[in-house]
Amino acid sequence: MEPESPREPPPQEGSCPPGERPPSALGQSLSQIVHRLTSQEPRRGKARSAALEDLSALIEATECDELLEGGGTWRRGMPEVLGQVARALEKYAAPPREQEGRRRADCEVAEKAAAVGLLFLKLLGRMEAAKSSLVGPTWTAGLRHSAAPIYVFALTHSLEHPWTSPRSREVAGEVLSVLLRVTPCASVAGFLHGEHEDEKGRFTAVMELLKRDLNKESWKNNPATKHVFSWSLQQVTRPWLSQHLETVLPPSLLISDDYQTENKILGVRCLHHIVLNVPAADLLQYNRAQVVYHALFNHLYTPEYNLIQAVLLCLLDLFPILEKALQWKGGAARPTTHCDEVLQLILTHMEPEHRLLLRRTYARTLPAFVKRLGILTVRHLKRLERIIIGYLEVYDGPEEEARLKILETLKLLMQYAWPRVPCRLVVLLKALLKLICDVARDPNLTPEPVKSALLEEATECLILLNHCSQGQVKDLLVKILQSCEDSKVVNCIRKVQQVSEGTSYNGT
Incomplete structure (x- = not known):
């Protein structure tokens, strides 16, 4: 077994720079500990554990002024040495590269982190005590060099990850709290x-x-x-x-x-x-x-639907920045924007998509794209029409998120592009009535609050469609009202007629 000794010679970088006094005994001891913690030689595990014990004893046995000032013999180098110690400890407790059979390695890392965290608490305790002692402002120099590695250590081990344990997270969280208190x-x-x-x-x-x-x-x-x-x-x-x-x-x-x-x-x-x-x-x-x-x-x-969701949300906030340089001077057609390019690709993917999670993700952001483009949505109207009709036909699970978002998109579309709506009156009216009938006759798949939301949104779309077509929807619904026996469908149709005649109704 390899013999260990705390008295091995310090590394070359531990020697003092030209023109400075030689390091104190404390500085030499700390430099030796850094060397033992960072050595890349094989079979050094026990040496590093012994180095932690030596460092703990050294911190406990050293007065605050000597620890932070070097006992007056090496004042300029002592804060840097403390920074080297903190970096060596942070590196010692860092999780290894991802590999197979990590469970044992993760347990070892958690044990190391708990031990290192206790050392950092002792060191921070010394710095906190020095704030009110004769050391004066000197403690801030040591904190300045060691705060960053202590923070990185605390954040590495305070959050839940495979390489942490309840004990290591508790100690690391305490290290972070004390660090913020000492800073302050x-x-x-x-x-x-x-x-x-x-x-x-x-x-x-x-x-x-x-x-x-x-x-x-x-x-x-x-x-x-x-x-x-x-x-x-x-x-x-x-x-x-x-x-x-x-x-x-x-x-x-x-x-x-x-x-x-x-x-x-x-x-x-x-x-x-x-x-x-x-x-x-x-x-x-x-x-x-x-x-x-x-x-x-x-x-x-x-x-990947979760990646698509993150990307689309980021792009929607990036569009205003990208389009700041675009200036429409009138007369000519407005230039195609990045938002147009992205929406075109989204619609291409939406039309044949059959996976529910992706359909919901695309539908969730579609209203924001219509709001962003406004009247320029007419560039994509034909494809949007096909997607709206296709998505309204498909049951989307108990929450019906996709169909609710598609109805929201349709409302926005009619508000921004209303001159193009009358020529699509029959197609949109059939799709909305079919949706209302399907939801009204749904026995138990959809919860009642969701059914109510779908019927309310579909009714508002019918009201907007009636406005865009100058009352044609009301006339077409008269015959349905005479022959329909479903109370929910009849209630939706009556709301449309009441609004078209200038009578208010609950929910509008």
């Missing part, structure tokens, strides 16, 4: 971007620490990196995020371009946060917005 910051967002707009936060330091694991070759080496990056990014909002755009945009694009759906969704959500929190001028500079658009557009060919 009221929230993680304040810790990252600063409590005030003119205050510099620690997001830059955190990204510097994550940068080594956020490139194309290494971002999967640590499965926690993407989650730490994504969660931290979500905390930085306007106006702070714009100054970090060059740092956060490349890794977001990188994660979204992965082959795994989980990573694609994570990356798209990062891009969406950037789109919402960075000024349009910054996104348009250097064609960044176009790069994001093409990265998102390529995902629309996937059959």
Whole structure:
């Protein structure tokens, strides 16, 4: 077995720079511990465990002023050494690359994280005690170098992941709470971007620490990196995020371009946060917005409904930025927009789609596209008509989400493109009446509240259709009213007639 000794010689980088006094005994001991924690030699597990024990004893036995100032002999280097210790501990507790047979490895990581978390609590306790001691402002230098790795450790292990356990999550959560108290910051967002707009936060330091694991070759080496990056990014909002755009945009694009759906969704959500929190001028500079658009557009060919949902929501917020540069001067036809391009592809996919989850996803965002295009929706009217009629015919499960959204789309379509509606009167009237009859005669598949919502939405569509056709719907419904015996159908028809005659009814 390999002998272990806390007295092995310190590494070369631990020696003092020219012109400085040599490191204290404490500095040498800490440098040795860093070397033992970061050594890549095989069979070093027990050596690292012993290093943790030595570090714990060292922190407990050292006074605050000596720990943070180096006992007056190496003041300039002591905060950097504490930063190296914090980085070594964070790396020691990091989960390994994804591989087979991870359960045992994950248990080991959780045990390491719990032990490292207790060490961080001791170190933060020393810093907190130093705030009111004779050390004065010197404690802030040590915190400045060690805050980022402590934060990365706490975030890696405080959320529920395969490599965490209840104990490791509890300890890591406590580390994060104490770190915010020592900083002091009221929230993680304040810790990252600063409590005030003119205050510099620690997001830059955190990204510097994550940068080594956020490139194309290494971002999967640590499965926690993407989650730490994504969660931290979500905390930085306007106006702070714009100054970090060059740092956060490349890794977001990188994660979204992965082959795994989980990573694609994570990356798209990062891009969406950037789109919402960075000024349009910054996104348009250097064609960044176009790069994001093409990265998102390529995902629309996937059959994964949850990815499609995330992409469409992001695109809807990106369209106003992309179209800022488009100016219609009148006289000529309006230029085709990115929204037109996306809607055309969506409608192409919607028409033959038979999978319910994808049908619901497409239908869920269709009203937003019609609102976005307004009168320009007439460019897609023929295909929209076919899709509306086809989707209204198909039962969509107990919640009927797809059919409700299609009825909402039809209402918007008639409001924006009403001059084109009369020539489609018969087709739309048949589809709406068929839907009303199917819902009214449905014995037990659909809950009563959903049935009521469907009948109400269909009735409002009939009222709009009647307005667009200058009262033709009311005349066509007279014969149906005379022969129909279903009370629910009759009630819908009477509402249409009452509104057309200027009489109000409940629900309008």
